[in-house]
Amino acid sequence: MFFDSHAHYNDIKFNEDADVLLDSMQKNNVGYIMNACSSIEEIPYILKLCNKFPFVYASVGVHPHEVENMTENDIDILRKYSKEQKVRAIGEIGLDYFYNNAPRSLQKKWFAKQVELARELDMPVIIHDRDAHKDCMDILKAEKVYDCGGVFHCYSGSAQMAKEVLDLGMYIAFGGSLTFKKSQKPVEAAAAVPLDRLLIETDCPYLAPEPHRGKRNSSLYIHYVAEKLAQIKGVSVAEIEKATEENAKKLFRIN
Numbered sequence: 001m002f003f004d005s006h007a008h009y010n011d012i013k014f015n016e017d018a019d020v021l022l023d024s025m026q027k028n029n030v031g032y033i034m035n036a037c038s039s040i041e042e043i044p045y046i047l048k049l050c051n052k053f054p055f056v057y058a059s060v061g062v063h064p065h066e067v068e069n070m071t072e073n074d075i076d077i078l079r080k081y082s083k084e085q086k087v088r089a090i091g092e093i094g095l096d097y098f099y100n101n102a103p104r105s106l107q108k109k110w111f112a113k114q115v116e117l118a119r120e121l122d123m124p125v126i127i128h129d130r131d132a133h134k135d136c137m138d139i140l141k142a143e144k145v146y147d148c149g150g151v152f153h154c155y156s157g158s159a160q161m162a163k164e165v166l167d168l169g170m171y172i173a174f175g176g177s178l179t180f181k182k183s184q185k186p187v188e189a190a191a192a193v194p195l196d197r198l199l200i201e202t203d204c205p206y207l208a209p210e211p212h213r214g215k216r217n218s219s220l221y222i223h224y225v226a227e228k229l230a231q232i233k234g235v236s237v238a239e240i241e242k243a244t245e246e247n248a249k250k251l252f253r254i255n
Contacts, residue, residue: 001031002226002241003248004219005173006092006126006153006201009035009056010045013205013216021218022053030219031055031245034201034252036092036126036153038063040074043081050086057252059089059126065101067110075117082121088252090118091126092153095139098131108135115143118150124251125150127170133161140168151251154203158185159192166197171251173199176209176217179228190232199251200225200244 009018025033033056035046046058060081062070081087093114095107118125127150129136151171155162162172172193178186190198200222202208208217209224223237226244230237249255 001026001029001245002200002219002222003032003034003245004030004202004204004222005034005151005199005244005248005252006036006175007033007204007219008038008206009033009049009204010042011205018049019052021220022049022056025053025219026055028220029241030222032057032248032254033219034059034089034126034248037061038092039066040077047081047084047086050084056086057254058084058087059091060087061089061091061093061114061126062110063092064094064096064107064111064128065099067106068102070106070110075113078114078117079121082117082123088254089124089126089150090114090121091150092128093125094128094130095132095136096128096130097135104135107132108139111136112139112143115140115145115148118148119144122148124148127152128154129157133157137164137168145170149251151199153201154207155189156183156186157189159189162189162193166193171197171199171247173201174229175201175203175225176207176213176221178232179209179224180213181210187232190229195233195235195239195243196247198229198240198244199248200229200240
């Protein structure tokens with residue numbers, strides 16, 4: 001079955017039908033979903049979804065857009081929530097210099113502290129990296145991310161940048177943007193990443209793949225990403241499905 005390694009069913013765009021959608025997943029060959037977290041305020045509802053749907057798992061973390069008012073107490077809160085049985089990663093965390101919704105100095109500070117927390121807890125990280133690759137890599141190296149592992153989600157960088165990520169022992173996840181007609185760099189990167197280091201995701205409700213681009217995304221569209229990846233790698237969709245499920249279960253320690 002497909003493993004959607006990054007989704008946001010706590011998003012306002014799912015307010016009306018999150019339960020209905022999630023109820024439909026298993027009969028549509030979606031076996032697992034990682035619901036990624038962006039802020040501490042989201043965590044109780046995410047955990048509620050996880051407790052209701054056995055195949056939904058969670059990360060906890062503070063997105064770079066949300067770090068401006070972060071405090072040391074928030075790290076303690078994340079540490080507490082990390083002990084919940086369905087929580088399997090710290091994220092999504094990282095740097096975003098495209099929007100600059102928080103000062104870069106604070107983004108770097110709290111990114112580093114959350115990677116440090118992940119190492120302390122021996123949990124993988126889910127990385128958001130937008131227009132900030134050098135600083136992101138510098139922090140991951142300084143904080144010894146290779147001790148806990150993780151994934152670069154919604155990867156859109158070059159094949160050369162992907163090699164740097166792989167050298168840290170991390171996975172690379174591709175989403176709907178891989179299917180876009182002008183997505184040359186992600187296609188080249190996907191061709192270069194070994195099958196045993198690949199994940200697939202939707203990042204729903206964002207970045208719906210072709211032919212649904214511009215609409216609300218959901219895990220029901222994950223097969224489009226798998227189909228594009230199979231085409232790029234020259235393998236069957238079934239092989240992509242199997243490999244990416246195994247990779248995600250290994251990363252997030254799901255039996």
